[in-house]
Amino acid sequence: MTHKLIPALAFASALVLAASGCGSSSSGGSDAELKGEGSGDSCTITAEIPVSAAFSLTGAAANYGATQKNGLELAAKKLNENDGVKYKVTVEDDQTDPKQGIQLFQQFASGDASVIVGPTLSNTAKQTDPVAQDSQIPVLGVSNTAGGITEIGDYVFRDSLTEEAVIPQTVTQAKEKLDLKKVVVMYSNDDAFTESGYTAFAEALKADGVKVDQTLKFSKSDTDFHALLNKAKQSKPDAIVVSALVEAAIPLVTQARELGIDVPIIGGNGFNSPALISDAGDASEGVIVGAAWNSASKNEQNQAFLKDYKAEYDSAPDQFAAQAYAGLQVIDAAVREGCSGEREDIKTNLNKVKDLSTVLGDFSIDENRDAKHEALVQIVKDGKFDILK
Structure with missing residues (x-):
């Protein structure tokens, strides 16, 4: 799916070019410090590799950004x-x-960062990633699932599965499990991430x-869904399908149950947050959502990650923490492949990441610089995300 960049992106790109010089590919430290000897496990680099991340720690996506920060910093500690x-x-x-995201990307690009991680939302990525592309600094999205992100340019990568990769599997399994024949679809139409989720749902x-x-x-800022849910109820659907951020998903799910709507609710990637379960409580039981990660995975690395995260933060990780953790694992593989922390070398070697063992399972970056690994479908059962069987 092709997305046309809005005019503001060209303006943002012009700003960063003026500030840092067109096509600048320099990075912090001297070339000698960021280039090492050996390869893979034997690689030795003198300087620390500077990694800069932009996450939503406040605002509407703070529930996602907080765990992303934890996951990335834990990965750095372990690596x-x-x-x-x-x-x-x-x-x-x-x-x-x-x-604010554009300002941060300009700051990172003109500073010593070797690679950028983030931002949290696809809507922001569509405006920030052109800054990275024009500045020739690689950026790895760890939660950007909307279509068209990597089409921005060859410096743009992601380890997050697209909605197009996850939602068809979710719909197919839900149809088989629930014998779906008729549904009502609800979505926020003012956010690139949720709009992309809607498109994927409609097609699937x-x-x-x-x-x-x-x-x-x-709207993604709406909190009162009674009127819309009453309309949905009139259709007597087999399920309600929703593409929304978790801040909207929580009241939507809660109010649906308050109104006596007891049909299953199928959510997009925005539902993949423990906040849905903790804040919606019993109303979240039976919610179905596709995912890139589940804590029940027996993957050895994942089990170690769960233990380390609990020890570090006294809480359980979510998908967003896992993808951020995996993001630095992917960057580490690229750095060690060429034994270099320079921007251009990281960009080149990210394209070579194949069958890497991560907390997400065996992971590859495909020819479109998108993530490639196994997806799964979850259901909220007894207050936790479980595999839909």
């Missing part, structure tokens, strides 16, 4: 226990605001022969 390569991670708050439902009786739109 820094290995010989040869050390990472210096800096995390800044994009405030869930694309304008059509492909699986499930009728969409109504499509109801709302």
Whole structure:
């Protein structure tokens, strides 16, 4: 799916070019410090590799950004226990605001960062990633699932599965499990991430022969869904399909149950947060959502990650923490492949990441610089995300 960049992106790109010089590919430290000897486990680099991240620590996506910060910093701590390569991670708050995100990316690009991680939301990434592309600094999105992100340019990568990769599997399994014939679709139409989720749902439902009786739109900032849910109830659907951020998902799910709507609710990637379960409580039981990660995975690295995260933060990680953790694992593989922390070398070697063992399972970056690994479908059961069987 091709997305046209809005005019503001060109303006943002012009600003960063004026500030840092067109096509600048310099990075912190001397070439000698960031280039090492050996390869893989034997790679030794003198300088710490500077990694700068922009996450939503405040604002509408703060529930996601907080665990992303934890995951990335934990990955740095664990990777820094290995010989040869050390990472210096800096995390800044994009405030869930694309304008703030652009400023951070300009700051990172003109500074010593070797690679950028983030931002949290696809909506922000569509405006920040052109800054990285024009500045020739690689950026790895760890939660950007909307279509068109990597089409921005060849310096843009992600370890997060797209909605197009996860949602069709979710719909197919839900149809088989629930015998779906007719649904109501609800989505926030003012966010790139949720709009992309809606498009993927609409296409997958059509492909699986499930009728969409109504499509109801709302704003990502809405918290009162009674009127829309009453409309949905009139259709007597087999399920309600929703693409929304968790801040909207929580009241939507809660109010649906208060109104006596007891049909299953199928959510997009925005539902993948423990906040849905903790804040919606019993109302979240039975919610179905596709995912890139589940804590029940027996993957050896994942089990170690769960233990380390609990010890470090006294809480359980979510998908966003896992993807951020995996992000630095992917960057580490690229750095060690060429034994270099320079921007251009990291960009080149990210393209070579294949069948890497991570907390997400065996992971590869495909020819479009997108993530490639196994997806799964979850259901909230007994107050936790479980595998839909």
